[in-house]
């Protein structure tokens with residue numbers, strides 16, 4: 001299976017491509033992910049940072065991650081679709097939101113993060 005992966009935002013102004021990383025994907029229920037996605041959790045897939053190419057008008061928002069170190073969230077400047085997350089702590093990879101993938105049905109999150117922060121209406125369960 002090819003490790004190449006591509007995606008973009010809702011309006012089509014931003015497109016990206018890169019190679020999937022071997023490190024695990026995740027589903028995260030932390031408050032940051034709730035606020036950035038507009039729902040109960042994020043579904044994130046890792047790409048090898050040096051293969052990642054993004055074209056189009058995007059912006060990055062810097063915040064403090066769970067570890068207190070800087071974390072960046074990028075989104076389309078036009079439609080606001082969330083695109084990537086990266087942090088200083090893991091500079092060899094970055095994560096893309098499952099919703100932005102061209103073929104999201106081909107991928108599955110492999111672990112859960114911050115289950116304790118899950119909302120009562122969004123139970124942390126990978127089997128659903």
Ligand SMILES: [Zn+2]
Pocket residue numbers: 009010011012013014076077078079080081
């Ligand atoms: Zn857009």
Ligand SMILES: [Zn+2]
Pocket residue numbers: 028029030031032033034042114
């Ligand atoms: Zn999170």
